[in-house]
Amino acid sequence: xxxxxxxxxxxxxxxxxxxxxxxxxxxxxxxxxxxxxxxxxxxxxxxxxxxxxxxxxxxxxxxxxxxxxxxxxxxxxxxxxxxxxxxxxxxxxxxxxxxxxxxxxxxxxxxxxxxxxxxxxxxxxxxxxxxxxxxxxxxxxxxxxxxxxxxxxxxxxxxxxxxxx
Amino acid sequence: xxxxxxxxxxxxxxxxxxxxxxxxxxxxxxxxxxxxxxxxxxxxxxxxxxxxxxxxxxxxxxxxxxxxxxxxxxxxxxxxxxxxxxxxxxxxxxxxxxxx
Numbered sequence: 001x002x003x004x005x006x007x008x009x010x011x012x013x014x015x016x017x018x019x020x021x022x023x024x025x026x027x028x029x030x031x032x033x034x035x036x037x038x039x040x041x042x043x044x045x046x047x048x049x050x051x052x053x054x055x056x057x058x059x060x061x062x063x064x065x066x067x068x069x070x071x072x073x074x075x076x077x078x079x080x081x082x083x084x085x086x087x088x089x090x091x092x093x094x095x096x097x098x099x100x101x102x103x104x105x106x107x108x109x110x111x112x113x114x115x116x117x118x119x120x121x122x123x124x125x126x127x128x129x130x131x132x133x134x135x136x137x138x139x140x141x142x143x144x145x146x147x148x149x150x151x152x153x154x155x156x157x158x159x160x161x162x163x164x165x
Numbered sequence: 166x167x168x169x170x171x172x173x174x175x176x177x178x179x180x181x182x183x184x185x186x187x188x189x190x191x192x193x194x195x196x197x198x199x200x201x202x203x204x205x206x207x208x209x210x211x212x213x214x215x216x217x218x219x220x221x222x223x224x225x226x227x228x229x230x231x232x233x234x235x236x237x238x239x240x241x242x243x244x245x246x247x248x249x250x251x252x253x254x255x256x257x258x259x260x261x262x263x264x265x
Contacts, residue, residue: 002166002167003167006167006171010171010175013175013179014175014178014179014182017179017182017183017186017202018182020186020195020198020199020202021182021185021186021189021190021195021199026192026194026195026198029194029195029198030198033198033201033202036179036202036205037201037205040205040208040209043172043175043209043212044209044212046166046167047166047172047212047213047215047216048166048216049212049215049216049224049227051224051228052212052224052227052228055228055231056231059231059235060201060205060231060234063235064201064234064235064238067238067239067242068194068197068198068238068242071194071242071245071246072194074246075194075245075246075249075255085191086258087258091188091189092189094184094185094188094189095185095189097188098181098182098184098185098188099181101181101184102177102178102181105177105180105181106174106177109170109173109174109177120219121166121216121219122215122216122218122219122220122221122223122224123221124221124224128221129221129224129225129228132221132222132225133225133228136222136225137225137229140229141229144229144232144233147232147233147236148232148235148236150236151235151236151237151239151240152239154240154243155239155240155243158240158243158244158246158247159243159246159247
């Protein structure tokens with residue numbers, strides 16, 4: 001049963017990622033990416049990482065994708081990739097190189113000494129993550145607040161119109 | 166629970182799809198979304214490894230990665246908007262100059 005769930009969700013994840021790359025219209029790509037993020041949230045659930053699954057849905061599929069959809073609406077896209085592509089032969093080299101990268105990654109994963117699966121699954125609830133965040137990872141956790149503040153100020157500075165400044 | 170190699174294998178496939186998307190597409194927004202696919206593949210590998218060793222440390226790393234991704238998307242989209250305001254076009258092939 002877990003194998004069947006994994007296979008179905010993995011097929012959805014790979015198909016939606018391919019849809020993002022292959023579809024010409026960016027808004028279709030954004031919808032495919034939401035499906036992809038949701039299927040990865042299901043993957044987290046099968047790994048007993050409940051907190052991350054919900055954080056994935058709220059932060060990625062909610063907040064980040066809304067930013068993307070707003071940007072797509074503002075930028076009136078879809079006209080960039082309709083004309084003839086002068087660099088098409090150069091761009092198609094990416095496909096064999098991508099296949100090469102996949103072969104390398106799979107070879108690395110196969111040659112790695114397989115670790116035995118842990119008998120007790122990792123705790124993934126809010127309590128376990130929160131305990132780690134506020135003990136072992138307290139300093140990086142505080143640093144993220146500085147990072148978010150810096151990002152906010154940076155975005156405000158970038159979005160300010162030049163005439164007003 | 167399934168062996169961790171299943172999850173790392175899926176993560177490798179998703180990462181390669183993301184890399185190919187970055188290399189093949191011309192629209193910076195789609196390139197950005199392909200980068201998100203790559204980030205998620207790395208996150209999935211981290212959680213898979215964490216489950217393999219029975220610790221939650223990988224999940225904490227993924228949590229930090231999500232925070233960084235949120236900041237990165239906000240700044241990156243603001244940069245794309247600024248370029249669009251300046252150029253009125255949105256193709257990465259036009260953006261070959263470092264200054265103008």
